[in-house]
Amino acid sequence: xxxxxxxxxxxxxxxxxxxRIYGLNWDGGNHLHPDERFLTMVASDIKLPSSxxxxxxxxxxxLNPGNYPPYQFFVYGTFPLFLTKLLAVIFGLNDYxxxxxxxxxxxxxxxxxxxIILYLLTKKFLAPFLYTATVLPLQLSHFFAVDxxxxxxxxxxxxxxxxxxxxxxxxxxxxxxxCKISALxxxxxxxxxxxxxxxxxxxxxxxxxSFITFRLFQPYAxxxxxxxxPVFIKSLEDLKNLTxxxxxxxxxxxxxxxxxxxxxxxNIIFWGVGIPLFLSPFFLKIKKLKLSYxxxxxxxxxxxxxxxxxxxxxxxxxYFLPLYPFLILILSRFSPPKIxxxxxxxxxxxxxxxxxxxxxxxxxxxxxxQNLPAASVLSTEYWDDILPLDxxxxxxxxxxxxxxxxxxxxxxxxxxxxxxxxYLILSSNRAWASITKVSKLFPETSSFYQGLFSEKPLKxxxxxPGFSLPFLRSCYYFGPTNKPLEKGWFAQDPNCLYPGIxxxxxxxxxxxxxxxxxxxxxxxxxxx
Numbered sequence: 079x080x081x082x083x084x085x086x087x088x089x090x091x092x093x094x095x096x097x098r099i100y101g102l103n104w105d106g107g108n109h110l111h112p113d114e115r116f117l118t119m120v121a122s123d124i125k126l127p128s129s130x131x132x133x134x135x136x137x138x139x140x141l142n143p144g145n146y147p148p149y150q151f152f153v154y155g156t157f158p159l160f161l162t163k164l165l166a167v168i169f170g171l172n173d174y175x176x177x178x179x180x181x182x183x184x185x186x187x188x189x190x191x192x193x194i195i196l197y198l199l200t201k202k203f204l205a206p207f208l209y210t211a212t213v214l215p216l217q218l219s220h221f222f223a224v225d226x227x228x229x230x231x232x233x234x235x236x237x238x239x240x241x242x243x244x245x246x247x248x249x250x251x252x253x254x255x256x257c258k259i260s261a262l263x264x265x266x267x268x269x270x271x272x273x274x275x276x277x278x279x280x281x282x283x284x285x286x287x288s289f290i291t292f293r294l295f296q297p298y299a300x301x302x303x304x305x306x307x308p309v310f311i312k313s314l315e316d317l318k319n320l321t322x323x324x325x326x327x328x329x330x331x332x333x334x335x336x337x338x339x340x341x342x343x344x345n346i347i348f349w350g351v352g353i354p355l356f357l358s359p360f361f362l363k364i365k366k367l368k369l370s371y372x373x374x375x376x377x378x379x380x381x382x383x384x385x386x387x388x389x390x391x392x393x394x395x396x397y398f399l400p401l402y403p404f405l406i407l408i409l410s411r412f413s414p415p416k417i418x419x420x421x422x423x424x425x426x427x428x429x430x431x432x433x434x435x436x437x438x439x440x441x442x443x444x445x446x447x448q449n450l451p452a453a454s455v456l457s458t459e460y461w462d463d464i465l466p467l468d469x470x471x472x473x474x475x476x477x478x479x480x481x482x483x484x485x486x487x488x489x490x491x492x493x494x495x496x497x498x499x500x501y502l503i504l505s506s507n508r509a510w511a512s513i514t515k516v517s518k519l520f521p522e523t524s525s526f527y528q529g530l531f532s533e534k535p536l537k538x539x540x541x542x543p544g545f546s547l548p549f550l551r552s553c554y555y556f557g558p559t560n561k562p563l564e565k566g567w568f569a570q571d572p573n574c575l576y577p578g579i580x581x582x583x584x585x586x587x588x589x590x591x592x593x594x595x596x597x598x599x600x601x602x603x604x605x606x
Contacts, residue, residue, distance in 0.1 A: 087197055087206070094193050094210040097426070098186035098219035101433025104594055106440050107175060108467050111593045114222045118178040120149050121163050134297050136307060142298045144309055153313045157256035157295040158184070158227045181222025189219040189226040192403045195237050199372060205410035208419070211426035214350035214395060215402055220433070220594065228257040229400045232264050236379075236404075239271040240372050244280035245287050252291025259314065263386065264400070267379050274371060321391040328461035328481040328508065330392065332588045335515035339388035341587070345395050346384075349586045351405065354421040358412035373411065376404040394589050428581055429543040432595040435576050438541040439505055442598040443467040445537060446503075454500040457603075459509045465598070480509050484522045492526075499603050502530065506596035508588060511560050531562040536602045538571070541595035544580030557582035 079087075109115040125140035127133040136142060141160065143149040162181045166172040171180050192215070196205040209215065218225050231254035238247035251268070254261035272281045293300065299310045320327050347356050369377070380401045387397050414422070436444075443466035450456075455474045458464045460482075464475055476495045482488050504510060510527045517524035542555060553574035558567055559582055569582075583591055591597070 086203060087194070090203065090206050090210060091190060091193050094206075095186060095190045097210065097216055097430065098189060099183060100430055101220070102179060102182055102186075104220055104433045105437050108437070108440065109178065110437060110439060110463060111221050111223070114178055114181070117154065117159060117162075117181065117222055118174060120146075120152070121159055121166070121177045121181070122172075122174045123149070124159075124163060126163065126167060136298045136301050139298070144298055144307075150309065151313050151316065152310075153259075153317045155224050155228070155255070155257040155259065155296060156298065157253055158224050160295065162222065178222045182220060185222055185226045186219040188230040189215050191230045192233050195230075195233050196403060196407060199237055199240070199407060200410065202410070204413070205407050208355065208410055208414075208422060209403060209406045211423045212351055212402060212406060213426060213429045214346075214399060214590075216426065216429065217590070217594065218396055218399060223396075224257045225396045225399045228254055228261060229403065231257060232261060232400045233403045235264070236267065236375075239268065239284075242275055242277065242280065244277075244284040248284035248287025249291050251284070252288040252293075253295060255288070255292045256295035260397075263383060264379070266382060267375055270375055270378065274375075329588075331481055331509075331516065332512040333392055334519065335512070336393075338393065339385065342388045342393045342395070342398060343384065345587045345590065346398060346405075349583060349590055350395055350398070350402065351409075352422055352425040354418040354425065355406075355409045355414055357418055358409055358414035361412070361415055361418075369411070373408060376407050380404050380408065395587050396589065428545065431544045431546065431578075431580070432541050434546060435541070437594070438539040438596055438598050439463060439465060439467060441541075441575060442503075442505070442537070442539045442600065445539070446600070447472070449537075450501060455498050457495070457499045457502045459504065462508055463505050465503050465505045480523060481513065484520050489522055496603065497605060501536070502601040502603055504597075504599040504601075506592040506598070507560065507584070508592050508596075510562070511584075512588065514562050528562055530601060531564070533601065533604075535599045537573075537600040539598040540571075540574065540580070542580035542582055543595075544578055546576040546578040548577060550577040550579075553577055554579050555582045556580070558585050560584040 105111070109118060120143045123146055124143060127139050127141050132139055133141060137145070139145065141163075143152040143156075143159075158181070162177065162184055163172070165184070166177050166180045169180070171177060193206040193209055196209055197203065199205075215226070215229075231250045235247050235251045235254060238244075238250060247268075251261065251264070254264070268284070272284075293303075299307050301307050321330055321333075347353065383398060383401045387393055435441075446456075446466045447468070450473070452472050453474065455476055456465070457476050457478050459478050459480045466473070469475065476499055478492055478495060479488060480492075510531075513520045514524050514527050540553070540555070552570050552572040553576070555569040555571070556567065556579070559565075559569070561584070584597070
């Protein structure tokens with residue numbers, strides 16, 4: 079690799095990493111991502127073992143989350159957890175207030191690694207450059223979770239297999255499984271590599287090395303050398319059962335109104351990657367495009383994961399992250415014109431706007447503490463974050479079981495609570511945006527929200543992608559809304575805290591907004 083090539087690649091890598099750690103402490107230390115919050119709690123409590131034998135002892139290891147009663151339901155891979163814990167101990171950041179920041183930096187670092195792999199696969203700068211500004215990888219790099227780790231090791235496995243490095247490929251695939259067991263979905267692509275190369279004993283090296291690596295870095299999935307841990311297996315089964323549509327599990331309500339495959343594809347095009355790159359094929363004559371076998375296998379993986387995961391009960395955007403580097407690889411082959419690349423980066427910087435000012439829940443908490451009378455009774459919705467974030471018993475909080483099935487008992491209790499509540503706090507769209515779309519299942523709850531949204535909220539806090547422009551006197555919102563009873567593609571708010579021009583992403587999948595930029599609504603309860 080020439081020095082000039084190394085310098086350009088280094089600059090792209092530095093740009094990618096900088097974008098991924100911009101606004102690193104985006105929630106102001108309030109732990110507003112529930113999965114990240116759980117992993118941080120686990121990482122804070124587990125302890126490094128005193129010996130190798132203790133490390134491998136599933137029943138006694140202090141590093142095993144399952145040995146702590148609150149964390150016996152643990153379905154994540156342990157490699158990201160162990161690595162974060164080890165580095166936190168080394169750098170003196172081994173506490174609840176700092177561990178998640180170590181995890182976020184690692185998440186950003188591993189996703190940045192995909193930039194290098196893209197260059198190694200394509201020998202060009204375009205694909206790495208485009209991936210630098212791709213929104214979903216950029217967003218998920220801000221979270222201490224396992225998705226970016228998983229994607230990196232799957233993509234690295236793909237590259238190593240393309241180079242016929244079966245032993246190293248087995249090692250990285252074992253690490254992928256140690257990040258998340260769903261790495262097994264990549265096995266059909268591994269099998270196709272074996273068929274294409276027709277080289278023995280390469281596959282056996284791959285299988286053996288994968289198992290050894292998985293056994294080393296996910297040790298508590300076993301109770302002995304080859305015996306699966308029944309607790310781990312049961313946790314996976316319980317997780318699967320929670321996604322059954324007939325179960326009223328709050329995060330699963332949204333899927334009751336979505337169209338399989340179409341909805342995840344829509345989110346990839348409009349939000350995860352952005353429209354500009356998907357316009358690239360229209361600027362290239364088909365006869366000019368000849369795909370290599372690596373690109374053909376990339377396409378097969380993209381189609382397979384989209385169809386398989388897109389037909390499951392849950393198809394949240396992060397489940398599709400492992401196809402994003404492959405998708406960028408394919409889209410780069412269409413050689414998008416410069417204008418589309420400019421708009422691709424514009425969309426990226428628009429999204430980064432959510433990290434340029436305080437989180438909407440932090441804004442709302444400050445306003446509540448400054449404007450609502452002490453001892454007021456505030457509502458919160460079950461399975462959502464309580465506001466204000468720093469209550470300190472200043473307010474009385476009533477939790478509404480809003481996502482429970484509509485029954486006379488449910489509404490008898492909620493109506494009693496409403497007699498006491500002074501202000502209704504909706505700290506995200508998780509409940510109202512999902513429930514109102516399945517009104518046949520939640521007739522009374524839908525009517526409740528219809529009535530609530532027929533009134534103007536006392537205060538609204540948004541943190542949409544966009545640009546804060548202090549010389550403007552209002553926030554100008556463009557894009558469709560998902561608010562009940564509200565239509566139109568444009569809105570103006572003269573009372574917002576950060577005037578500017580913003581893109582409403584209300585119609586994106588729930589998880590795209592509710593963690594780092596939810597809509598917060600506050601209503602004054604006019605009691606009868």
